[in-house]
Amino acid sequence: MSKVLVVPAARVQQGGLTLFMAGIKVREIVSDGFFNVETLDPDDGADKGYQRLLNVNRAKKLADYVLKGQKNRDAFLPTSILLATDKSVAYNEKNNTIEMDLQLVGPFSVVDGQHRLEGLRMAAERDKTILDFEVPVNIAVNLPKIDQMCHFLIVNTTQKSVDKAVEQRIIARLTDAIAPADMPSLPKWIFNRIEKGDVDKAIKIVDYLNATAESPWLGKIQMANAEKDKSTVNQRSFIKAILRYVLVANNPLSVIFENLEEEKEVFLTYWKAIKSVLDNGNSSTLYKSNGVDLFCRFSTPFFMKLQNAGRFDFPAMATLLRACLDHVEGEYSGVAHPDWWVKGGRASFLNSGAIHVVLQEMIRALHKVSLELRPAR
Structure with missing residues (x-):
């Protein structure tokens, strides 16, 4: 009734x-x-x-x-x-x-x-x-x-x-x-925000990182309304970093590539390269807010260097990142070593100001690197 x-x-x-x-x-x-x-x-x-x-x-x-x-x-x-x-x-x-x-x-x-x-x-x-x-x-x-x-x-x-x-x-x-x-x-x-579509794009990038089998971020991102479980960073922080530092006018990722699928794949390849250079299996801080913030910021100058070389594949990214980190000098030169990123290591205690200093040192090192790569076949 x-x-x-x-x-x-x-x-x-x-x-x-x-x-x-x-x-x-x-x-x-x-x-x-x-x-x-x-x-x-x-x-x-x-x-x-x-x-x-x-x-x-x-x-x-x-x-x-x-x-x-x-x-x-x-x-x-x-x-x-x-x-x-x-x-x-x-x-x-x-x-x-x-x-x-x-x-x-x-x-x-x-x-x-x-x-x-x-x-x-x-x-x-x-x-x-x-x-x-x-x-x-x-x-x-x-x-x-x-x-x-x-x-x-x-x-x-x-x-x-x-x-x-x-x-x-x-x-x-x-x-x-x-x-x-x-x-x-x-x-x-x-x-x-809706008209611009950048939040929607950032959500799709984060979902792709969190769900792709070969992604370093597989299952590590805590989504909205989800329980923390084994996640290391929340969606809110990752989206904020992508909106602020990646989906911006001066970042080649949002300028060069014609569709979102290519952008997602390039950004995933970037993090694969980061993992290959800095993750020894214990570098958990790499996948926390400090790692997200630093490498989202670094993506703009890094992708600009790759753009000049005409390469966005994994070998080019891994080679460039390794060479760049080897040239970092001063107090934060440890950023080049996986041990720096272990839980309780130096990276765990960086504040926003320190991350900015590390970023500047990485950018200086990047400018010192002469990247000579054969065009990808």
Whole structure:
């Protein structure tokens, strides 16, 4: 049997967005089929979810707060939850109510408020009187899934913090999903990222490094919403470094090559060369933030040198990198040796300033190297 819920509501029109503002009891909200949280799955490329993972401790704290307030009769939770559906909801203008057949319009997608919902559910399990607690809810109707994703991004980047890795994934999915001309209204900085497409490209490069069998990075990158497991660096940091130092106008990688497949392959070859020169099996710091930051920065002058030689294959990269590192002098000459990159070694304790100094020494050494390579056949 279908469940029909009738509640008082006010209709709010914001441009093309229709919202219904209502007070709904917890018993209705936590009932089966009322809402659904579409969590982003880092292991499924076809996944369309966009929510961060639930923080159980955060939800539990809210439950404790509500239970204490209920006992003292001063429970206070005024912030509204934002739900959405791509269906219509019947509005009765005579008595200002909405009528929802949950079998037809549900479950509602949670755009904002999943921790409040889970906290209320936890509280109601411990105290049944919480079921009559009324929660302010905004329901957006006739809102396509892609628009729901956009609104989640707006709420969680302009008003509150969301994991940067989740934000990156959403921007990449929006880039793939629709043309910029069809994009719902977004803050300019988000729209520019989507239109430029660099986050989407960076995500694809990182996914390629993390999933390719012969990659030094195989399984080492912690994706958005994924458990740490055996990863050594998170997606957020790697994407940030690629956006800042690799996908830039002066880096040959983003200028010379005609398609993303070639760019991914060249960048993978670069890291294969780095591994061949610096990884003795114990050089774990090479695959942490310091290694990512240093070698993403170094990729621009390194690729420029290769561009002059007309070679971007593995032998050329390995030869050039080895020759370059052999010419590094001074305090940071140890950068050329695998032992420098072992866990607890010198590389583990570099700050941003020190990494910059190492980079400059590597660039000086690179300029000293005369690269004479036969053209690749």
